[in-house]
Amino acid sequence: MLDLLPDTGLGQGLTVAIVVVDVLLRIAAVAVVPYNRRPPAAMAWLLLIMVQPMLGWIIFATLGHNRLPRGRRRKMRALQGVIGEVTRDIPDEEDPERSVEWLPGVLQMLRAQTSLPHLGGNACVVHDEFDDQVASMVRAIDGAERYVHVEFYLIVASERTEPFFAALERARGRDVDVRVLVDHVTSVRYPRRKETVDRLEAMGAQWQDMLPLRPLRGQWQRPDLRNHRKLLVVDGDVGFMGSLNLVDPTYLWTKNVKRGLEWKDTWLEVRGPVVREIDVLFLADWWAETNELVDQGQGDPGRPGEVEASVVPSGPGFEGENNLRLFLECIHAAVDRITIVSPYFVPDDAMSYAITSAAMRGVRVELFASAIGDQFWTFHAQRSYYESLLRAGVRIWLYREPIVLHSKFMVFDGQHSIFGSSNIDMRSFGLNFEISMLLEGPEMAERLREVAERYRHASSELTLEAWLERPRIGQIFDNVARLTSALQ
Known part of the structure; x- marks a missing residue:
């Protein structure tokens, strides 16, 4: 490019200026990029900037941080303080006959x-x-007397989700307040956005886009920050959470219908005191988006069961990666068996070493994932970890196509489990707002183990020998995708 400039004083001066700017951009990257950033992520960004400084800096300026707008950060800090004051005198409940010895430390964290x-x-x-x-949520909504709080990564009105929308309409007919949150960037990318919004407005539901990206209205943050939570709360008495998106299992894409692709999820219905914690998370998100503070009311959810549980929110608004910390603590503490179900498995070094170390010390570790993927680079980045997992002794089960296994849960030693919306990848750890639940006791561990057993019967086990014989072109894509995994 520089050779094309005319050989004049002006051309030589421009050449020198370009070289100086190029060098300064590279030096600035070394000084700025590593600050408070994981070394693998810093190295990935530095590699991009060193290859193409100007373009690299533009991308880094757009995607290189996960900070929320200042006003939203202020709100979240204030809300954390309020929650801390309200819950300060509420003790953690532990059953000495059921709790494992390491649990108090995790609960303190x-x-x-x-x-x-x-x-x-x-x-x-x-x-x-x-x-x-869908039917379980409809039953709960049909019993609503005061309010229904709905928060999903994706909500789409269609034939398969019609019972849910009809139940919301019946609730509004009884003067029940219906509040709906949906991730903005995700929802505008999918079919039937207008029909869905029209349906909500026609029934009189209050609805709001989460993390709206509308630069012309002053609504701007890192473009790929997402509110990935999926939850429903009715009257503070019954709650739902997990991996489900409120959309047809084909996601209504023509290409998915032609291939017969359907997403398979797991959904948890909860009654008892912890429902209030799920609702607190919704109310916090509602306030962040609407500036409206909603009173939870004084209802009593009772104590209908024996499961001890706590909600674990995570996302850019928290100082630490709450979900990652919880996952690591439970993996390090396991002594017998770990079952991991995750559709997107692109771990950081800490998670990768924790899982392989557990397998090496004799823990039976199993990973359930899909044989096919809906996101090309994430899928290939995930595949790049299979060899090290298999060599460490991790058993990998791939759910047979055309089903995309989208469930997200972990079970440890048959005693406790984690359930929620969080994947095991850098997006869920640092960029997405997620909801997880720590569930204590063999009851829930056994129920989730039964779900995993059904997955096993619908899966094929991946062996190291078969994996090493995969086509060379696939290995190339896996290796390239792994280089970008720190930025995904």
Whole structure:
């Protein structure tokens, strides 16, 4: 490029200026990029900037931080302080006959990060078929007397989700308040956005886009920050959370319908004190988006079961990566068996070493994932970890196509489990707002183990020998995708 400039004083001066700017951009990158950033992520950004300084800096300026707008950060800090004051005198509930010895330390860590207590007396039901998941929410909504709070990464009105929308309409007919949150950038990318919004407005629901990206209106943050939470709360008495998006299992894309692709999720119905914690998370998100503070009311959810549980929110608004910290603590503490179900598995070094170290010390570790992927680079980045997992002794089960296994849960030693919306990748750890739940007791561990067993019967085991014989072109894509995984 520089050779094309005319050989004049002006041309030589421009050449020198370009070279100086190029050098300064590279030096600035070394000084700025590594600050408070993981070394792998810093190296990935530095590589991009060193290859193409100007373009690299533009991309880094757009995607190189996960900070929320200043006003929203202020709100979240204020809300954390309020939650901390309200819950300060509420003790964590532990059953000495059921609790493992390391649990108090983990609960102390979670209280420091989230201020939410660990509460007993909960009853949980696992739903792992789409129509049953919708039907369970419809039953709860049809019993609503005061309010229904709905928060999903994606909400789309269609034939398969019609019972849910009809239940919301019936609730509005009884003067029940219906509040709906949906991720903005995600929802505008999918079919039937207008029809869905029209349906909500026609029934009189209050609805709001989450993390709206509208630069012309002054609504701007890192473009790929997402509110990935999926939850529903009715009257503070019954709650739902997990991996489900409120959309047809094909996601309504023509290409998915032609291939017969459907997403398979797991959904948790909860009754008891911990439902209030799920609702607190919704109310916090509602305030952040609308500036409206909603009173939870004084209802009593009772103590219908024996499960001890605590909600673990995570996302850019928290100082630490709450979900990653919880996952690591549970993996390091496991002594017998770990079951991991995750559709997007692109771990950082800490998670990768924790899992492989557990397998090496004799823990039976199993990973359930999909044989196919819906996101090209993430899927290939995930595949790049399979060899090291298999060599460490991790058993990998791939759910047979055309189903995309989208469930997200972990079970440890048959005693405790983690359930929620969080994937095991850098997006879920640092860029997405997520909701997880720590569930204590063999009841829930056994129910989730049964779900995993059904997955096993619908899966094929991946062996190291077969993996090493995969086509060379696939290995190339896996290796290239792994280089970008720190930025995904």
